């Protein structure tokens with residue numbers, strides 16, 4: 367199995383390291399032709415405006431869109447923003463492949479980052495310690511989108527729509543590898 371990590375900007379190194387520790391052939395992706403032989407792709411957290419701008423510059427937007435229509439893709443944080451259909455802003459380039467409405471800086475300036483334990487059904491009963499950094503929130507989901515995790519007040523922070531996965535937090539920054547394992551299983555079953 368070969369998984370790519372979009373390596374334009376952000377926390378791609380950590381995702382690569384985690385995938386390799388799980389025995390996966392993981393590669394950095396910067397060019398459209400590198401998508402050809404991948405079984406899945408992770409779009410990391412970082413700054414979604416920068417990732418979008420560089421994706422346009424490198425001719426990656428349409429190839430990424432086509433890839434995401436066919437193969438498993440997981441967006442974390444800025445990656446979640448990049449996957450969404452609606453982020454309430456027209457100027458910023460996004461793939462628009464996941465039927466979710468996302469608010470980019472949903473926690474405002476006062477709460478820059480925080481950590482909390484989440485219940486994520488498909489990975490088991492033990493809570494997942496989640497790190498949020500200038501995190502987005504999922505404001506609306508269409509039919510066919512499964513909600514995988516919510517904050518205590520009900521706000522949505524992880525979703526899955528078929529072969530697409532999105533998390534508002536940074537699973538690559540903690541030792542818990544269950545979400546990476548879950549994504550690998552999604553690819554195995556795809």
Ligand code: GLN
Nearest residue numbers: 411412413414443444500
């Ligand atoms: N707020 C950032 C953005 O708009 C996302 C932050 C992150 O990925 N940690 O892209």
